[in-house]
Amino acid sequence: MESKKTIREPQQIRSIQTKEKILNAAYKLFCEKGFYKTTTNEIARVAEISIGSLYVYFRDKDTILLELLDRYNESFMIVHEDLDLNMKSYTHDLKLWLQQFIKDMIKIHMRSRELNQELMILCHTIPEVAAVMEKQQEKVQNITLDHLVCFKDMFRVKDLEAASIVAKNLISSTVDQVVFYENKIDDERIINAGVDAVYQYLIG
DSSP, rough: OOSSSOSOOOOOOOOHHHHHHHHHHEEEEEEHSSTTTTOOHHHHHHHHOHOOOOHOOOOHHHHHHHHHHHHHHHHHHHHHHHHHHGGGTTTTTTTHHHHHHHHHHHHHHHHHHHHHHHHHHHHTOOOHHHHHHHHHHHHHHHHHHHHHHHHHHSSSOHHHHHHHHHHHHHHHHHHHHHHHHHSSSSSHHHHHHHHHHHHHHHHH
């Protein structure tokens, strides 16, 4: 898969709008049909442009996916940057931080639920997708570790780096349960149970 995303970076408003139409159409089709079952002709048709116009901005379907991946990753990082900025609100309340962290993770995954499911499949066949998903997981773990340091005097666990991996996995499981599964009980109860599980693991 080519690393360069676009052939031409649009400058004029109309060109920017055309590129956005292509990306929006591709996003819709990738979510509905899957990446491999979508063609550039279909993307052009849904975007209501000619196939020639599509190739002005993107070499192929792969480069469209890479552009969407960049945007997906950007939106993912923004949520965590916001949580970093608000860290002072949580320094004395581990449960409140855990709850907000899990809810923020759910929010970003819900916004791109179908794409996220498709990316999990593509991880096994496209290295660039796997790299983006791995980067996200690394970011989550680093954020978890950075924030756990703020609460370290409360913990019974001493190896914070190892604890951040376990905590991240518990958090991810809670998020996945809410986002990707049909639950017979209220989501809030699942979130609270996830918070309690991480809290009990760390505090004892």
